[in-house]
Amino acid sequence: MTDHTTPSRRLLLGGALATTALGGLGLATAGGAAAHGTLQTYSGINGARTHYEGTGSAASWAYRPSFHDRLNSWLQFWNDNTPSGWADASEVWGYGAHTDHRTSEAHNNGRGFDLSRIYTGSGPTRRFYARYDIWKDWAEDDSKRTTRRRYWATSAACHHHFRNVLTYLYNSAHWNHIHIDNLVSGSGNSTFSTSSEAQVMHVQASCKFVWGLGTTIDGVWGSQTASHSTRALRAAGVSSGSITTSQAKWLAFNRHTMRNGYDTQNYPAA
Numbered sequence: 246m247t248d249h250t251t252p253s254r255r256l257l258l259g260g261a262l263a264t265t266a267l268g269g270l271g272l273a274t275a276g277g278a279a280a281h282g283t284l285q286t287y288s289g290i291n292g293a294r295t296h297y298e299g300t301g302s303a304a305s306w307a308y309r310p311s312f313h314d315r316l317n318s319w320l321q322f323w324n325d326n327t328p329s330g331w332a333d334a335s336e337v338w339g340y341g342a343h344t345d346h347r348t349s350e351a352h353n354n355g356r357g358f359d360l361s362r363i364y365t366g367s368g369p370t371r372r373f374y375a376r377y378d379i380w381k382d383w384a385e386d387d388s389k390r391t392t393r394r395r396y397w398a399t400s401a402a403c404h405h406h407f408r409n410v411l412t413y414l415y416n417s418a419h420w421n422h423i424h425i426d427n428l429v430s431g432s433g434n435s436t437f438s439t440s441s442e443a444q445v446m447h448v449q450a451s452c453k454f455v456w457g458l459g460t461t462i463d464g465v466w467g468s469q470t471a472s473h474s475t476r477a478l479r480a481a482g483v484s485s486g487s488i489t490t491s492q493a494k495w496l497a498f499n500r501h502t503m504r505n506g507y508d509t510q511n512y513p514a515a
């Protein structure tokens with residue numbers, strides 16, 4: 246036993262030391278570089294300064310440029326669909342983008358972002374708060390209802406632009422941020438699949454918390470979710486089809502969920 250254990254332990258330590266040394270110098274191994282391609286460091290997204298949720302301090306992170314382009318487009322969409330009297334997003338808080346320190350294909354590739362807050366204007370004013378770990382314990386009052394509506398509105402903006410979006414409903418690892426990445430959707434907008442638990446949970450929570458329907462949230466596509474999401478589309482003025490009909494209907498569901506959740510536009514009851 247000893248003869249077998251000793252060399253393998255030495256190999257493990259050697260591997261760990263090599264990785265740490267390279268990582269400490271900011272160098273990637275050949276495998277790592279091939280995996281994440283060219284990374285570029287940015288101090289913000291679409292003109293909004295990025296801040297680290299852990300400290301509140303301004304922070305610059307590394308991204309794949311094509312993913313960062315999508316984040317710029319996403320935040321512009323968010324600006325365009327918040328009330329016209331609001332200033333644009335000035336700060337975006339989160340836990341970062343690229344990392345080699347944990348196993349995550351999206352983050353290892355600089356193609357994932359962990360979003361926790363959005364502020365607007367020079368005040369600045371907090372308009373989105375992903376800290377479900379904190380607000381889940383608030384009393385059920387207008388402040389909590391507004392926070393939750395805006396959470397799902399911002400989730401809709403994310404789902405509009407990215408195929409992979411993980412919210413607090415997905416698991417407790419996402420109680421303090423929304424994970425977004427473009428591993429599937431690339432440079433385009435997202436498409437909807439009834440087999441995606443994360444997307445179905447987003448649809449159900451949007452129907453319940455933004456559109457005011459008594460939708461069951463279980464991550465499973467069924468007749469109630471189909472009916473309620475179509476009622477939301479009809480309230481939004483989309484006169485035919487459903488979110489499973491075409492990408493355009495799915496994107497419309499998310500755009501109107503965004504506008505309803507932020508009270509940018511008034512909608513009839515769904």
Ligand SMILES: [Zn+2]
Binds near residue numbers: 358359423
């Ligand atoms: Zn993430």
